[in-house]
Amino acid sequence: IAKGYAVERVAEFLEEAGKTGYLINVGGNVRAVGAKKGKVGWKVGIENPDPDSEDSYIEYLEIKDMSVVTSGNYQRFYTVDGVNYHHIIDPETLMPGENFMSVSVIADDSGLGDAFSTALFLMDIDEGKKLVENTDGIEAMWVLPDGEIVYSSGFEAYTFEYEM
Secondary structure, eight states, X not given: OHHHHHXXXXXXXXXXXXXXXXXXXXXXXXXXXXXXXXXXXXXXXXXXXXXXXXXXXXXXXXXXXXXXXXXXXXXXEEEETTEEEESOBOTTTSSBOOSOSEEEEEESSHHHHHHHHHHHHHSOHHHHHHHHXXXXXXXXXXXXXXXXXXXXXXXXXXXXXXXX
């Protein structure tokens, strides 16, 4: 959660300096403050965790004064004997979690979003959905190993269709 915490401290520093209308992107942690000039919010893409897909992004969001944080198995990993091992370790098995390809969380605070995305990555889907649905100000999107996408009840309110 250190990256999420650091993003919040940068946002706090910019706020104290009187800055408004900016986006901070620190590899998987995005913090939107205000809106782009003349716009409602900031448009953010969630990267596709499937390296074989032709689609670079799997979802597009419009956010304002909140964070989007993604935890996944597709960026930070190492390979041993042809097997990829990512960095999100299940404390029960002491091995990388295998429930999801990625979990993205929308939250007011990037540090909280970071904690939730990591925790949800290691929970089973039913347990994770229950936690999200019982926590105010948190929405989530899970990408299952087969590519299926599952949303919490309020996540899709932030999505939009991207047109090139």
